[in-house]
Amino acid sequence: KSVLPGDTDLGAYLVQQALAADFDPAFSMDLTLDHGVLTPLELAGITAEIRVVPIMINCVQPPFPTMRRCLQWGQFLGDAIARYPGTLRVAVLATGGLSHDIATPRMGMVNESFDRQFLALLEAGDDQALVRFATETVHEAGNGAEEIRTWLLAHGAAGGASFRTRYYKAVSNWYTGNGIGGGADAPAACCPRACCMSRAMPMRPLSYCCMRLPRRPTCGRCNDLCCVGDSAWSPSICPATGPRVTASFLPIW
Numbered sequence: 001k002s003v004l005p006g007d008t009d010l011g012a013y014l015v016q017q018a019l020a021a022d023f024d025p026a027f028s029m030d031l032t033l034d035h036g037v038l039t040p041l042e043l044a045g046i047t048a049e050i051r052v053v054p055i056m057i058n059c060v061q062p063p064f065p066t067m068r069r070c071l072q073w074g075q076f077l078g079d080a081i082a083r084y085p086g087t088l089r090v091a092v093l094a095t096g097g098l099s100h101d102i103a104t105p106r107m108g109m110v111n112e113s114f115d116r117q118f119l120a121l122l123e124a125g126d127d128q129a130l131v132r133f134a135t136e137t138v139h140e141a142g143n144g145a146e147e148i149r150t151w152l153l154a155h156g157a158a159g160g161a162s163f164r165t166r167y168y169k170a171v172s173n174w175y176t177g178n179g180i181g182g183g184a185d186a187p188a189a190c191c192p193r194a195c196c197m198s199r200a201m202p203m204r205p206l207s208y209c210c211m212r213l214p215r216r217p218t219c220g221r222c223n224d225l226c227c228v229g230d231s232a233w234s235p236s237i238c239p240a241t242g243p244r245v246t247a248s249f250l251p252i253w
Contacts, residue, residue, distance in 0.1 A: 004033065004041070007051040010084065014053065017080040023073060031056075036095045057153060059096060059146040067134040070149040071127060074156025081157070094154035096147025100176035106142060110170040114141040115177035118148060122155060122163040122181065130155070144176065158183065 011027070018025050037054050041047045055077070058064055065073075074092075081090045098118065099111035114137060121130040134152065138145050155163065167180040 002038075002047065004037075004047065005051045007053050010051075010081075010088070010090075011053045013084060014055075014077065014080055017083075018076065021076050021080075023076060040093060040095055055153070057149045059149050064146060065149065067131045067138075067149065067152055070152040071131055071156045074153035075159070076156075077153070078157035078159045082159075092154045092157040094150040096150040097144045098148065098177035098179050099141035099170075100144035101142035102144050102175070104143065108172045108175050109142070110172055110175075110177045111141040111145075112170040112177060114145070115168065115170065115179060118151075119165045119168060119179055119181065122151070123165060125160065125162065127155075 015025055015027050031054060033054060037052070038047070041050075041052070057070060057073075077092070081092075084090075098115040101107045101109060117133060117137075118130075121133055124130075131152070134148055138148065161183050163181055163183065165179060165181045168178065170177045
């Protein structure tokens with residue numbers, strides 16, 4: 001058993017801001033987490049190095065929050081985090097499967113066309129088309145595909161930043177469509193080149209970030225170490241010139 005370090009100040013702030021914005025979140029001071037949170041942190045080797053504020057969405061039992069409401073929730077979170085006092089930098093990591101079924105006769109069947117269309121709509125940046133497609137066709141992709149709500153949350157939190165699919169493969173033996181995506185390649189306005197995370201091992205970018213290597217660029221405006229964007233998870237923008245919110249997507253089911 002492991003205990004993740006949390007951030008009670010940020011968590012309390014988000015709850016207060018959510019209520020003021022007409023959202024109605026529940027909250028817990030002691031939450032048991034599953035593989036959806038623990039697996040990506042363990043694989044990245046950063047479980048004990050960062051503070052975590054888990055945000056759970058009902059993707060299991062009807063009634064579900066609507067796809068549009070999940071996108072709106074993400075947009076609120078991105079805005080609230082950007083307004084949070086101080087210099088905290090925040091990454092929003094969405095985990096959840098694409099198409100898959102759990103404990104049904106269709107278990108092991110993957111709807112690759114659904115997965116690829118959903119990823120293409122994320123890349124297109126057309127939120128209305130994305131929400132409409134998710135709402136109208138999620139039932140064709142298995143009961144586990146309801147977890148795309150977390151992807152919509154992260155998409156909303158990114159505030160319209162461009163999305164790029166890094167990897168996709170339908171693996172029936174794993175029972176799911178596997179996709180990884182994040183911000184498109186682009187250096188931040190304050191730095192001349194992209195961070196070495198763009199050349200990192202694609203499955204473990206945080207473990208190989210240039211912020212941990214001897215050679216690393218320093219931003220000329222904010223003097224931050226490597227505030228520029230990566231290509232592995234998402235663009236991280238200079239604190240002196242833009243938002244502090246980054247978003248990434250991983251299939252952890």
